[in-house]
Structure formats: structure tokens, C-alpha cells
Amino acid sequence: MEDSAAVAASFQLSELDFSLITEGRVNVRLCRCQIGWPSVHSHPFQASLQDMLVAVSLLAISLSILIYHHPPSTWRALLSPAEGPARVIEAEQMSQNGGPVQSVSARQERTEPQAYTDRETEETSTSSSSPQTTPKAVPSAPLDSVAIPTFALVANESSDEDEGDLPPPSFPAANSAQRTSVQSSLMPSPPTPASMAPPPSPAASSLMAPPPRIVPSNLRALPTFSEPLRMPTTGPLPNRGPAPNRAPSVSNGGLTPSVKTTNARGKVLLSPGHSPLDWASLQRSGKNLSGVPSLIRVTPSQLKYNNGRKEKPAWSSYQGKVYNITPYLPFHPGGEGELRRAAGKDGTKLFMEVHPWVNWENMLGECVVGVMVSEEQAQSIAGGSLEDMD
Numbered sequence: 072m073e074d075s076a077a078v079a080a081s082f083q084l085s086e087l088d089f090s091l092i093t094e095g096r097v098n099v100r101l102c103r104c105q106i107g108w109p110s111v112h113s114h115p116f117q118a119s120l121q122d123m124l125v126a127v128s129l130l131a132i133s134l135s136i137l138i139y140h141h142p143p144s145t146w147r148a149l150l151s152p153a154e155g156p157a158r159v160i161e162a163e164q165m166s167q168n169g170g171p172v173q174s175v176s177a178r179q180e181r182t183e184p185q186a187y188t189d190r191e192t193e194e195t196s197t198s199s200s201s202p203q204t205t206p207k208a209v210p211s212a213p214l215d216s217v218a219i220p221t222f223a224l225v226a227n228e229s230s231d232e233d234e235g236d237l238p239p240p241s242f243p244a245a246n247s248a249q250r251t252s253v254q255s256s257l258m259p260s261p262p263t264p265a266s267m268a269p270p271p272s273p274a275a276s277s278l279m280a281p282p283p284r285i286v287p288s289n290l291r292a293l294p295t296f297s298e299p300l301r302m303p304t305t306g307p308l309p310n311r312g313p314a315p316n317r318a319p320s321v322s323n324g325g326l327t328p329s330v331k332t333t334n335a336r337g338k339v340l341l342s343p344g345h346s347p348l349d350w351a352s353l354q355r356s357g358k359n360l361s362g363v364p365s366l367i368r369v370t371p372s373q374l375k376y377n378n379g380r381k382e383k384p385a386w387s388s389y390q391g392k393v394y395n396i397t398p399y400l401p402f403h404p405g406g407e408g409e410l411r412r413a414a415g416k417d418g419t420k421l422f423m424e425v426h427p428w429v430n431w432e433n434m435l436g437e438c439v440v441g442v443m444v445s446e447e448q449a450q451s452i453a454g455g456s457l458e459d460m461d
């Protein structure tokens with residue numbers, strides 16, 4: 072009976088008396104030991120200390136593992152399969168069957184185990200006055216009464232088919248830029264360049280025939296400044312280039328300061344006060360720019376004589392009319408030297424080669440000297456005026 076009393080007692084070691092140690096093995100006499108070994112108390116238990124320690128360690132490890140995988144909060148559920156985790160299993164089965172509400176509940180229970188245990192702890196403490204600290208599984212009925220905000224989720228999930236009928240979410244607004252951008256991003260994208268034929272790779276291009284080598288013999292002679300491009304004088308387009316038989320304008324006869332700087336078209340930088348507008352103003356000024364009191368008949372010898380050299384005026388004839396080009400020399404956009412090339416002679420050919428679009432009659436209207444007549448005509452009408460010829 073003493074042994075049975077010891078078994079029924081609580082798990083406590085009251086006293087350990089290490090009385091004898093022999094050859095590394097310990098004789099342990101347990102006095103008033105009540106750890107459930109009936110024979111220990113009446114019969115001194117002899118075991119090796121190492122065996123005891125190993126056994127206790129294994130027991131402790133096993134208990135630790137057990138408690139780790141099954142915390143005290145689940146002990147009640149393990150003992151009563153109709154509660155707690157059984158609901159989880161039930162919910163999982165329902166979710167497999169496609170029940171939307173149950174699937175949400177099951178998901179919540181799976182994702183919120185701590186909340187579940189908290190709830191059941193509270194309900195346990197309120198419904199039962201037992202001082203037992205081990206949490207109990209919550210009965211299914213009270214849990215169902217807990218308001219779980221699953222209606223919105225259930226509505227959305229259960230109405231996937233009617234999603235198009237639902238009003239759009241309040242944000243972003245229906246006409247907002249965010250919604251527009253989202254919709255545009257959801258629109259099918261145009262075919263990407265990847266669907267197009269890829270550009271030829273360098274490797275492919277390397278398979279192509281190499282470009283013909285440019286040898287100097289195949290090259291046409293490029294125009295240079297000494298031999299500029301020329302436009303056909305008989306064509307529809309005017310020849311805006313300098314005349315082919317024209318030498319660089321370097322000489323001006325010394326009468327006026329020369330302007331030697333030219334551009335690609337052969338125009339020169341005119342000296343200040345000699346722009347085309349200045350020439351137009353001078354023509355409208357009423358000054359006598361012809362150098363003669365009245366129109367005269369000009370013979371070829373006279374024209375040749377007035378070549379602008381040696382203080383002589385520069386006359387030039389254009390289609391039978393003789394002009395005193397001396398005042399126009401510093402105003403000529405092509406340079407004074409170019410214009411002097413026609414001095415003392417008929418400049419029509421040169422003029423038309425360079426700028427047939429220029430209206431010389433208007434530009435030199437105040438510079439008219441007279442008309443060209445032959446020497447015979449001049450002698451026959453000697454003493455007569457130009458008006459008499461008309």
C-alpha cells in the first residue's frame with residue numbers, strides 16, 4: 072500500500088540521497104520518492120547515473136517536441152475532434168466543394184490561427200469559470216455567431232460572372248486620367264517590332280556583296296571654285312553662277328574702292344551706302360547719271376572709247392541701248408570688276424550668261440546715254456539729234 076500511495080502522489084522528487092558511489096556507478100537511494108516507481112521506495116533503486124541522465128534527457132526532448140508541435144492551445148481540440156481544427160478541416164472540405172463563404176472562412180481560419188486561439192481563449196474564459204489555463208477549442212456555434220466581414224468578399228467572389236454589371240470602383244474616377252491610363256494599358260498593344268521582320272543583322276549584311284570600290288578613275292571631276300558649275304544659258308533656269316570665261320575680280324581701274332570678298336554665288340560684299348536700295352534711291356534722286364545732257368547716237372568707236380579707263384566714263388551697250396555704267400560700278404552686286412568687263416562694248420552676252428533675270432532697263436534707267444548706230448548712220452545724220460532719227 073505504501074507503494075500504491077507513492078504512485079498516486081504528485082510528481083515530485085522530495086529528496087535524493089546520493090549515498091554510495093562505487094566505480095563510477097552511483098547507488099541512488101530514493102527516500103520518500105514519489106515519482107511513480109512503486110518499487111523504488113521499498114527497494115532501493117540502483118542504476119547508473121549515466122543511464123538516468125540519458126533517460127531524463129530523452130524524455131525532456133520528447134516532451135519538448137510534442138509541446139512544440141502541439142501547443143497547449145490545441146490539446147482540447149486534439150482531445151475533442153468535433154471542435155476547433157475540425158472546423159478547419161470542415162471548411163477546407165467546403166472550399167474544395169466550391170462554397171464561397173466557407174472558403175473565405177476557411178481561409179481566414181488558416182491565415183489567422185492566432186486570432187482563432189485568441190477568440191477561443193476569450194470565450195473559454197467567459198463561458199467557463201474554470202481556472203484551467205489550457206486554452207480550449209471554441210464550439211462551432213459561438214464561432215459562427217462572430218461577425219466576420221466576409222460579405223464583401225463573398226459578394227465579389229460569387230459574382231464573377233456579373234462583374235461587368237457592377238459599378239466601377241469609386242477610385243479612380245470614371246473620367247480620371249488614372250482610369251484612362253489603366254484602360255489604355257489594358258488595351259491590346261500594337262504588334263511589336265519583334266513580330267516584324269528583323270532588320271538585317273551585321274552578319275547578314277556581311278554576306279552581301281561589298282560596295283563597289285571607288286577608284287579615282289570612276290570619280291567625276293568635282294567642280295571647284297576655279298571651275299564652278301554652270302547652268303545652261305538656253306535652259307528654262309537662269310544661270311546664277313559666274314560666267315565661265317570670267318576671271319576673278321581683282322581689278323577695278325582704281326576709280327572706286329574694290330570689294331573683293333565674294334560668296335558662293337559670286338556676289339560681293341558691297342561697301343557701305345552701295346546696297347541695291349541705295350542705288351534705287353540714287354536713281355530716284357533726279358540726278359543725271361548718264362553723263363550726257365541728252366540722248367545721243369553712239370557709234371561703236373565711241374562706245375569703245377568710253378571704256379572707263381583713264382578718267383573716261385564706262386559705257387556699255389545692251390540690246391542697242393548705251394548706258395553709262397560708271398555710277399553703278401560700286402553698286403553692282405557681282406562686283407565692280409565683273410561689270411567693267413562689259414565696259415566699252417556690248418555686254419548683252421555677258422549679262423545674259425550671268426543673270427538674265429535681271430531687268431537692266433529699270434536698274435539703269437537713269438544711266439541711258441543713247442542708242443547704238445553704225446558709223447555710216449552716224450555720218451549720214453551728222454549734226455542731227457537722236458530725236459531726228461525717230
Ligand code: HEM
Nearest residue numbers: 311336337338404405409410412413418421422425431434
Ligand atoms: C550693266 C548691267 C548690269 C546690271 C544692271 C547688273 C545687275 C546685277 C544684279 C542686280 C545682280 C544681283 C542679282 C541677284 O541677286 O540675283 C548682279 C549680280 C551679278 N552680276 Fe551683274 N549686272 C550687270 C552686268 C553684269 C555683267 C556685264 C557681268 C559680267 C560680265 C555681271 C556679273 C554679275 C555677277 C557675277 C553677279 C553675281 C552673281 C549673281 O548674282 O548671280 N553683271 N548683277
